[in-house]
Amino acid sequence: MIDQSLKKTVLDTFLKYIAIDTRSSEDSGTHPSTDGQFVLARLIADELKTLGLRDVSLDEHCYVMASFPANVETETPVIGLIAHLDTSPELPGNCTNPQVISSYNGEDIALGNSGIVIKARDDAYLREALGHTLIVTDGTTLLGADDKAGVAAILGLLVYLNNHPEIPHGTIKIGFTPDEEIGRGADLFDIRKFGADFAYTVDGGFIGEYNDETFSADEAVIEIKGKDIHPGYAKNIMVNAIRIAADIISRLPKEMAPETTDEYQGYLHPRSLDCCISNAKLKILFRTFSDGKLVEYKNMLNKIIDEVSKLYPGSDIKQSISETYRNMKTVIDRHPEITRRLEDAILKAGLKPIRKPIRGGTDGSRLSAMGLPTPNIFTGGVNAHSLTEWQSIDALVNVVEVLKNIVIL
Numbered sequence: 001m002i003d004q005s006l007k008k009t010v011l012d013t014f015l016k017y018i019a020i021d022t023r024s025s026e027d028s029g030t031h032p033s034t035d036g037q038f039v040l041a042r043l044i045a046d047e048l049k050t051l052g053l054r055d056v057s058l059d060e061h062c063y064v065m066a067s068f069p070a071n072v073e074t075e076t077p078v079i080g081l082i083a084h085l086d087t088s089p090e091l092p093g094n095c096t097n098p099q100v101i102s103s104y105n106g107e108d109i110a111l112g113n114s115g116i117v118i119k120a121r122d123d124a125y126l127r128e129a130l131g132h133t134l135i136v137t138d139g140t141t142l143l144g145a146d147d148k149a150g151v152a153a154i155l156g157l158l159v160y161l162n163n164h165p166e167i168p169h170g171t172i173k174i175g176f177t178p179d180e181e182i183g184r185g186a187d188l189f190d191i192r193k194f195g196a197d198f199a200y201t202v203d204g205g206f207i208g209e210y211n212d213e214t215f216s217a218d219e220a221v222i223e224i225k226g227k228d229i230h231p232g233y234a235k236n237i238m239v240n241a242i243r244i245a246a247d248i249i250s251r252l253p254k255e256m257a258p259e260t261t262d263e264y265q266g267y268l269h270p271r272s273l274d275c276c277i278s279n280a281k282l283k284i285l286f287r288t289f290s291d292g293k294l295v296e297y298k299n300m301l302n303k304i305i306d307e308v309s310k311l312y313p314g315s316d317i318k319q320s321i322s323e324t325y326r327n328m329k330t331v332i333d334r335h336p337e338i339t340r341r342l343e344d345a346i347l348k349a350g351l352k353p354i355r356k357p358i359r360g361g362t363d364g365s366r367l368s369a370m371g372l373p374t375p376n377i378f379t380g381g382v383n384a385h386s387l388t389e390w391q392s393i394d395a396l397v398n399v400v401e402v403l404k405n406i407v408i409l
């Protein structure tokens with residue numbers, strides 16, 4: 001049976017948070033990348049203080065941290081719970097006109113007057129949400145369930161534990177981060193100050209899903225110098241950097257692209273190209289689950305560049321490769337008790353644990369590499385980064401249940 005008062009708490013909290021525009025920005029050089037994130041961070045910091053959490057802090061880079069003290073004497077691990085404040089830069093983030101469907105009946109869902117319809121037949125998760133309370137947008141903004149569902153679930157847990165002091169638990173550390181969507185969420189995360197032995201992000205996936213594995217990711221930047229001259233007098237003189245870049249791209253294996261791979265397959269992905277005749281800058285992303293494969297990809301690209309250089313005498317091609325993040329699994333596998341605790345918590349909530357690799361990175365990939373093992377827990381949000389994003393509030397209650405089972409003794 002679903003706890004109706006908890007359901008109302010998470011629903012109200014969720015609706016309050018999604019109205020605040022916290023979209024981050026790739027183009028900003030500041031930390032946080034946008035001021036909107038502070039509006040939500042301040043609100044949450046106040047709520048944490050009201051709930052009686054200790055050491056509530058909001059720093060100048062918009063990280064919110066707090067501690068929910070243990071109510072038992074026994075020694076227990078200090079568990080961290082983390083969610084991110086920002087929403088994707090791609091779409092407006094102020095969902096001030098959400099639609100609440102109180103008991104979903106299985107039909108298509110029209111989003112306001114936007115003409116956008118979520119088709120029940122195309123959305124397998126919708127079929128699992130019959131009878132649930134769903135929140136959708138009016139088709140003009142993101143919902144922001146990624147990751148305000150995670151934030152609302154953590155707040156829901158704290159309200160619940162506050163109302164139930166008889167439930168024994170150890171110390172819980174709470175962290176809310178800015179700029180996850182632009183890959184900077186972990187940049188200024190102070191693990192020592194946070195003080196957890198391990199943590200969980202609450203950041204996406206449908207009911208029962210969890211992730212202890214992400215891509216390992218690198219980025220290659222290729223800078224090409226050509227030679228420009230009036231095309232009328234170019235014979236044997238011009239070296240066209242645009243052609244060279246195109247030649248390199250055309251040699252990348254088509255069967256190793258994001259658009260042709262899934263599950264455990266990796267890819268090389270030309271992500272951006274700025275070019276004119278005299279110079280070009282090409283960025284290629286490497287994504288794979290194994291660090292060994294990253295070396296293979298690097299060799300593959302070196303070979304392509306060697307071949308292409310020979311075809312364009314007078315050109316100059318330089319490449320540099322930088323690390324973006326690493327598969328969290330290498331770290332988490334050393335601590336099997338962290339995923340075991342999570343699986344047990346999902347089972348105890350009456351759900352089926354579904355382990356899924358993430359074809360991307362999370363704050364947890366970076367935090368794990370920095371020394372804080374951090375797998376990810378589902379939120380029940382679907383269609384992230386899209387106008388058709390939707391959230392099941394029943395699923396969100398499930399999340400709180402799982403979080404409770406994680407921290408309970």
Ligand SMILES: [Zn+2]
Nearest residue numbers: 146147203204
């Ligand atoms: Zn997210």
